[in-house]
Amino acid sequence: MLARSLPLPLAGLLLTVLLSGCVTTGLPRSQEIDLDQALETHVQLGLRYLQSGENRGAAREHFKKALELGEHDPRAHHGLALLYQEQDETDVAEDHFEKALRYGDDFSMAKVNYGAFLYRQERYEEALELFREASRDLDYNRRSYAYANLGRTAARLGREEEAEKAYTRALALDNNLARAMLALAELKYDAGAYPEAKRYLDRFSADNRQTPQSLWLGIRIEKIFGNRDKERSYGLALKNLYPYSDEALKYKKMIANDG
Helix, strand or coil: CCCCCCCCCHHHHCCCCCCCCCCCCCCCHHHHHHHHHHHHHHHHHHHHHHHHCCCHHHHHHHHHHHHHHCCCCHHHHHHHHHHHHHCCCHHHHHHHHHHHHHHCCCCHHHHHHHHHHHHHCCCHHHHHHHHHHHHCCCCCCCHHHHHHHHHHHHHHCCCHHHHHHHHHHHHHHCCCCHHHHHHHHHHHHHCCCHHHHHHHHHHHHHHCCCCHHHHHHHHHHHHHHCCHHHHHHHHHHHHHHCCCCHHHHHHHHHHHHHC
């Protein structure tokens, strides 16, 4: 579409996957279908309120009404997990993430969001396994993001080979995935593969807004190649667009050292 936010932004994830299912009630089939539709309606309304950020109280009420209709519904537990995560209620959020996966063990979207949650808790090994599981789900329509998150987590653990494979797989699934292009550019630069690093960075720069990270990487790559004009261009953009970023401070120090 979840810095510390690893995976996709929340707005890009909320309405992507809604599992189907039927509430077992012992009622006639037509009434069961009505209950199932009501449950799904409550889940979707809860997600929409959560996505908009305008009324989290209403989001909570819809998720709880969904659980009244189906206490084991993974979608409702996932929604509550996202809600409590935003409110920094980490223990409650984790409880609902675990229930979402207990009652929907093939719920890959929940695995990615739970993985992002664990990443923020610096529980990288646990997050890595969830991203691996989601990336293996051939029916998950956001596998590229699962791979991108897998790559970042592997890199955080110092597993550069696994990280590179994951990012490359993410780009194979979505050749416009900006985060994977920039991450591969960084990995190639760190490995001393400067021509490859430049190619990935150029791909990123062609279609995406520059970030402090991309500009700082561009400065260092062009410095390696001795392209002073391009290096200064990146540096000027960094100072103008992100004057208070860590990368801008690094650039100032580099200029001072060079002088």
